[in-house]
Amino acid sequence: DTGVSQNPRHKITKRGQNVTFRCDPISEHNRLYWYRQTLGQGPEFLTYFQNEAQLEKSRLLSDRFSAERPKGSFSTLEIQRTEQGDSAMYLCASSLRWLITDTQYFGPGTRLTVL
Amino acid sequence: TQLLEQSPQFLSIQEGENLTVYCNSSSVFSSLQWYRQEPGEGPVLLVTVVTGGEVKKLKRLTFQFGDARKDSSLHITAAQPGDTGLYLCAGEGETSGSRLTFGEGTQLTVNP
Numbered sequence: 001d002t003g004v005s006q007n008p009r010h011k012i013t014k015r016g017q018n019v020t021f022r023c024d025p026i027s028e029h030n031r032l033y034w035y036r037q038t039l040g041q042g043p044e045f046l047t048y049f050q051n052e053a054q055l056e057k058s059r060l061l062s063d064r065f066s067a068e069r070p071k072g073s074f075s076t077l078e079i080q081r082t083e084q085g086d087s088a089m090y091l092c093a094s095s096l097r098w099l100i101t102d103t104q105y106f107g108p109g110t111r112l113t114v115l
Numbered sequence: 116t117q118l119l120e121q122s123p124q125f126l127s128i129q130e131g132e133n134l135t136v137y138c139n140s141s142s143v144f145s146s147l148q149w150y151r152q153e154p155g156e157g158p159v160l161l162v163t164v165v166t167g168g169e170v171k172k173l174k175r176l177t178f179q180f181g182d183a184r185k186d187s188s189l190h191i192t193a194a195q196p197g198d199t200g201l202y203l204c205a206g207e208g209e210t211s212g213s214r215l216t217f218g219e220g221t222q223l224t225v226n227p
Contacts, residue, residue: 006157031213033213033214040219041219042119042203042217042219043203043215043217048214055213056213056214091158097213102146103146103148104205105160106157106158109157
């Protein structure tokens with residue numbers, strides 16, 4: 001399978017703990033995105049990378065959130081001191097920018113539950 | 116802030132019926148993508164439309180991008196139970212860079 005993969009698929013944690021999620025994009029894709037989706041809503045943009053550079057961050061991405069893509073391949077999203085409001089599906093997507101299109105392909109997501 | 120409004124939010128129909136889902140905005144998008152999402156899974160890309168007025172067909176699904184690139188529609192002919200899912204439209208703004216702005220989704224249920 002050469003699609004976007006995310007690990008873990010599910011994470012249950014206690015409030016105040018730190019969690020880290022991993023995303024492996026489609027191999028030739030140079031852009032990687034993180035989104036968050038809560039129940040009954042469409043995904044909301046968090047941040048994106050082009051190669052290893054983080055080019056944009058949403059105001060949704062508080063200081064407790066940090067994302068990295070150190071070698072321009074896989075990416076990690078860390079949430080420190082988790083809060084119950086962080087409970088959501090965290091989605092990763094990747095794309096290969098080509099001319100004016102930038103079609104994004106999504107992974108299966110990581111479902112986070114903060115107790 | 117760019118917003119995409121999807122309608123209807125919920126749709127429950129019988130097998131064999133036709134339906135249309137709408138996606139509207141006051142903003143211009145450089146491209147618009149339609150996804151389908153199953154519970155507990157990530158969105159799966161159905162189509163990308165780029166040119167104003169563009170129409171794309173995918174078997175029983177027809178996608179249209181408005182002439183002004185501010186709106187889009189998805190029409191399903193002779194719906195089947197396998198079409199059940201959450202349909203999401205997402206636009207790439209002309210001024211918002213690469214981020215996608217999603218609508219809230221249309222939850223479609225096709226009853227046998």
